[in-house]
Amino acid sequence: MNNSSEKDYFESLISLEYTHTAGSATTRFLEAVAEGKIVGQKCPKCSAVYVPPRGSCPRDGVPTSEEVTLTDRGCVESFTVVHIPIPGNPIEPPFVSAMIRLDGANISFLHLIQEIPVEEIRIGMRVEAVWKPQEEWTTSLENIKWFKPTGEPDIKPESLIFKPK
């Protein structure tokens, strides 16, 4: 091994810019989010509700053509507290990265939790979205600043287990 402290390499930094084609299901979701609404899609076979939708159900391989409007409330399926800085990530640690399961949805998405001491966050805790001011809304889930506790009783985590219809 080379134990020399002399720098024996050079750094070559790269950056990438993307043009992303969202597809029809995600486009519909983002158009709704831009108006402060959350829409998902339902599988015609197993009735799973996907949010954000991707246009098909991976379980059944069929289009999820039925649109479902959801609320911006749900619960914490699980979470972690990130204590280390992540290269290229703008959020300063510690921050809470949580799997948010909206009411009526069968998959969760990652978002922040705030307005509660970190040690009080728990699996099954009820939360609701805190939206940015309307003039800042774009076609992004970042329109929601974070989720905060509603104060309602916790749900039983077992109730999140999906039962296909």
Added chain:
Amino acid sequence: MIPAAVIGVGQTKYDSKRRDVSMPGLIREAIDRALIQAGVDWDDIDAVILGKAPDMFEGVMMPELFLADSIGAYNKPLLRVHTAGSVGGSTAIMAATHITSGQYKCVLTVSFEKQSESNATWALSPKYPYTPHINAGAGGYFAPYMREYIRRSGAPEHIGWQVAVKDRQNANLNPLAHLQIPGIDLEMVKSTPMLWEPLRYLESCPSSDGACALIIAAKDIAKGKNAAWIKGMSVRSEGTLSAGRDEVNPLAGQMCAKDVYAQAGIDNPLKEIDCAEIYVPFSWYEPMWLENLGFADKNKGWEFTDQGRTELSGDIPFNMSGGVLSSNPIGASGMIRFGEAALQVMGEAGEHQVDNAKVAMGHAYGGAAQFFAMWVVGKEI
């Protein structure tokens, strides 16, 4: 299935920065050692199967293009495999299928990662379109599932620390292991900083440079050599965002293990497998995989760890080499598991050898706990 055996296992020294070698040099170090152990030469190699994890881990796209000559693929078939963290395992299986299908007699398979060339946590934490930028590396992704495992099973906090200690004690017996931590104990692990709750620094894998190569051969080449015969092998995957997925105990992992055991004629893995190299990049995955692979009952895997049953002297030793927790060149990590399982049944595992190991398991998982690759190897054909 036409019989196939591992006849050579070559590994590099694993380290955080292998600046003494280039990427081809690192890979060649593993290949040369595998060829020497196997007692075969380049002319005997019919095909080369290469595996590595995402290209962003080095920032070199399609490295198989410039590696073709240094890995001996000149005028030979070359195939590159990618299944994220499980790739070392699935690559070994892709290579072995070239023998079991009867297509070739002797194949070289190699996998690597030279993580010091870039930053894997950065590469795993991009800003995805339309969502808040909160993803935080592999630990950030898997920590919520470990928390859910702890909730379901009621496992005490010290289980994670015990796995972290046990694997590093094993690593102290393996001169190739990246982490060498003499005197490691529970106090040391629990005093290290929290990274992604519930995971502390020493409960997480390192970022390593390294490569692992295997020579896999048909019977007429393997006969008379010290060999690890492949008794069963399988890969499975599941969709990333599918309703009903259980990432704490993934169905694809259960199915993959079931398939491998059926091929190997194993009814009771706990009794019939002597030791296992299982992909445990974060401490809590030991009890989780003990259950997923059928060694322990649901929510009881942590009791195995607590009772020392996965230690080198236990009834089902896990990660005798020190495991992913002690060396993690991601693309190679699965193949190291597969190769270390082979070394155990060949009786070539050195100081971390399990006495009289006849049947051993190698396991890898990757992506969002969605790709699985496993094999069982035996001393006898």
